[in-house]
Amino acid sequence: QVQLLESGPGLVRPSQTLSLTCIVSGDSVSSGNFCWSWIRQPAGKGLEWIGRFCNTGSTTYSPSLKSRVTISRDTSMNLFSLNLMSVTAADTAVYYCARERVDSAIVSRPSYFHYYYMAVWGKGTTVTVSS
Amino acid sequence: SYVLTQPPSVSVAPGETATITCGGNNIGSKSVHWYQQRPGQAPIVIMFYDTDRPSGIPERFSGSNSGNTATLTISRVEAGDEADYSCQVWDSSSDQAVFGGGTKLTVL
Numbered sequence: 578q579v580q581l582l583e584s585g586p587g588l589v590r591p592s593q594t595l596s597l598t599c600i601v602s603g604d605s606v607s608s609g610n611f612c613w614s615w616i617r618q619p620a621g622k623g624l625e626w627i628g629r630f631c632n633t634g635s636t637t638y639s640p641s642l643k644s645r646v647t648i649s650r651d652t653s654m655n656l657f658s659l660n661l662m663s664v665t666a667a668d669t670a671v672y673y674c675a676r677e678r679v680d681s682a683i684v685s686r687p688s689y690f691h692y693y694y695m696a697v698w699g700k701g702t703t704v705t706v707s708s
Numbered sequence: 709s710y711v712l713t714q715p716p717s718v719s720v721a722p723g724e725t726a727t728i729t730c731g732g733n734n735i736g737s738k739s740v741h742w743y744q745q746r747p748g749q750a751p752i753v754i755m756f757y758d759t760d761r762p763s764g765i766p767e768r769f770s771g772s773n774s775g776n777t778a779t780l781t782i783s784r785v786e787a788g789d790e791a792d793y794s795c796q797v798w799d800s801s802s803d804q805a806v807f808g809g810g811t812k813l814t815v816l
Binding site for chain 1: 709
């Protein structure tokens with residue numbers, strides 16, 4: 578059974594880069610028709626999707642964060658990572674990593690990448706941006 | 709970008725039926741997923757592709773999606789169902805996943 582575990586500093590200074598990793602256990606980060614995504618949640622607020630790296634090689638980011646975000650995969654370490662540049666207090670949140678999946682019956686559709694959902698989540702890690 | 713609207717809160721007595729809505733422009737043409745988040749915990753998926761339940765999710769949970777509203781229905785509500793519930797779709801015009809603001813279910 579696949580498990581995800583977020584790791585990274587709990588405190589980041591303003592204007593610096595927030596870097597988190599998501600360690601994958603129980604399965605290979607490079608196998609299967611999956612995408613590996615990051616989602617965040619400011620205290621008392623709703624979920625915000627940040628972006629994802631898919632095993633097809635495609636990467637997609639939230640338009641509002643696209644200029645500052647990089648998501649990458651490390652197959653040798655079986656993990657994937659989030660880098661968010663030039664952070665401000667507005668980036669303070671709980672950050673979750675997740676594995677997105679799509680039903681095999683849907684993969685044959687031309688727009689199957691619209692049908693991924695977050696099937697497995699990490700426990701989340703709190704990141705505070707403050708000087 | 710695409711906006712999903714959920715009521716901030718829903719309250720229901722134990723044993724009754726809870727209905728949580730997720731409104732969006734022509735949401736019936738999209739595939740809706742629902743997540744449950746208990747206090748202090750990570751979300752888990754409880755419904756995908758509008759009506760499909762992952763293994764381990766009770767049959768008391770059901771979903772529907774038509775027109776401008778998707779609905780999560782919880783029958784015979786239990787105290788353990790108290791949580792935040794969020795809907796999610798893929799917005800093809802902005803190429804991103806979009807979440808609703810979440811609905812806090814309170815069991816009276």
